Amino acid sequence: MFHVEHSHQECRESLQRHGSITLPRSKKQIPRRGDSDRRHLWEGTIVKNIEELNVNVFELFSKDWALLTAGSIGSYNAMTIGWGQLGTLWNKNVVTFFVKPVRFTHGFMDADEYFTVSFYPKEYQRDLTILGSKSGRDGDKIALTRLTPQAAEHGVTFAQARLTLICKKIYRHDMELAGIPSGAAEIYYAKEAPHTIYIGEVTGFVEN
Ligand SMILES: Cc1cc2nc3c(=O)[nH]c(=O)nc-3n(C[C@H](O)[C@H](O)[C@H](O)COP(=O)(O)O)c2cc1C
Numbered sequence: 001m002f003h004v005e006h007s008h009q010e011c012r013e014s015l016q017r018h019g020s021i022t023l024p025r026s027k028k029q030i031p032r033r034g035d036s037d038r039r040h041l042w043e044g045t046i047v048k049n050i051e052e053l054n055v056n057v058f059e060l061f062s063k064d065w066a067l068l069t070a071g072s073i074g075s076y077n078a079m080t081i082g083w084g085q086l087g088t089l090w091n092k093n094v095v096t097f098f099v100k101p102v103r104f105t106h107g108f109m110d111a112d113e114y115f116t117v118s119f120y121p122k123e124y125q126r127d128l129t130i131l132g133s134k135s136g137r138d139g140d141k142i143a144l145t146r147l148t149p150q151a152a153e154h155g156v157t158f159a160q161a162r163l164t165l166i167c168k169k170i171y172r173h174d175m176e177l178a179g180i181p182s183g184a185a186e187i188y189y190a191k192e193a194p195h196t197i198y199i200g201e202v203t204g205f206v207e208n
Helices: 008-017 057-062 104-111 122-131 182-188
Strands: 039-042 045-048 066-072 075-081 084-089 092-099 114-119 149-151 156-158 163-174 196-207
Touching (some): 057 084, 066 104, 066 156, 075 092, 075 156, 092 163, 104 163, 114 156, 114 196
Antiparallel strands (some): 066 114, 084 092, 114 163, 163 196
């Protein structure tokens, strides 16, 4: 649950400054339907509704790696993810991805209700490689990168992200080896337990 820190007037002014919506000139004009709930402000950041997201969902995970970050600004962990999907489930807009139980991030994912999935310009690929090869269990791997952690409306993201999805965990399920094709099992699960599937409702997103 988030709390509203700004007055209605502050929200109107800030949204107008960012040129994001056209507000009615007089009270007689009728506002466009849905304007009021398409976006809101959190700590000076515009949080948009998923309906405004304009991306190629097939390229989002396959071409750009992402960071999965779980926890709160006082205690969190981030890891690189390469597999994921955006879609619909139970009439909610959701993101689905897969985390092996051996990852330090897995414990944070199970403990927390919210998490973020964030995407970066190509120049940060080196930093995502670090977060995808070192474990937070062994030390402060964020300090090895150029990324700057910052609180999101829920959870944590990084200042360099071009897109951050704010997500509420709605489902988790441990993959069962018996149902996995033998070819994939040999490649991915010969030494480690299969991934846990996490599904999160995308409650909002932030673009930089
Ligand atoms: C490009 C790339 C994609 C990755 N995708 C995943 C993934 O989807 N799921 C997963 O469990 N691990 C994935 N990993 C591995 C984790 O990011 C890596 O094991 C990381 O060090 C775990 O960090 P942690 O122990 O701090 O959680 C990926 C690594 C890279 C480099």
